[in-house]
Amino acid sequence: MPIARHAALESSDDDHERLVLEVSARARRVSLRVDVARGCIVLVRPTRCPETLVTRFVTEKREWITKQLASLPPRMALSHGSELSLLGERCIISEHSTAKRGVWREGSTIYVSGAPEHLPRRLKDWLKAEARTIFSAWARDFAATLNVRVTRVALRDTRSRWGSCTRDGKLSLSWRLMLAPREIAAYVVAHEVAHLKHMNHSPVFWRVVESLVGNIKTPRVWLRHHGASLHRYI
Ligand SMILES: [Zn+2]
Helix, strand or coil, X not given: CECCCXXXXXXXXXXXXXXXXXXXXXXXXXXXXXXXXXXXXXXXXXXXXXXXXXXXXHHHCHHHHHHHHHHCCCCECCCCCCEEEECCEEEEEEEECCCCCCEEEEXXXXXXXXXXXXXXXXXXXXXXXXXXXXXXXXXXXXXXXXXXXXXXXXXXXXXXXXXXXCCCCEEEEEHHHXXXXXXXXXXXXXXXXXXXXXXXXXXXXXXXXXXXXCCCHHHHHXXXXXXXXXXXXX
């Protein structure tokens, strides 16, 4: 929820959008935290906190807020002409308002039919579908190598984890991995499939992941440092 009504924060409209209000029954005082994944600053306000207190707090912290916002990675607006990196391949988004073909890719161009205001949602749906096709195929290949069975691949948009796996072979993966380099996404899929061999993170588990994708250090470090940036889109 934008808190543009707090006039105390005298900066651009974009900054207002990036200061998000959360009302909390458990919070005892007004506080601020940086949410890199969402590319915003969250202002936590206790349920019964008077408006004037919040306004004063924001005024006092204005300098800090402005500084934090400036250091956040920019949010990516998706519209005609925007660039997107799909599994490491640079693509350009092209609006095609008269076409009735949904979303399709030709080389490095992703065409999106329909009204411009629906572009982000349509693109997201398409990315999810692409993720399902590509990641399912990878999961099947890894599973065949390990002689295990993947029974389902579900695509989600979780912030806390990139993937998970149940004992009966149900994989859950973040569709946002489509926005990461190919070897990073492949590592996550391999990691989850490898859990069908070992439901833990023991050295023997890591050796199995390594046997599937080779280097595992680079993707792990990449996700730690850049994972949050995958949440800047859409
Ligand atoms: Zn794991």
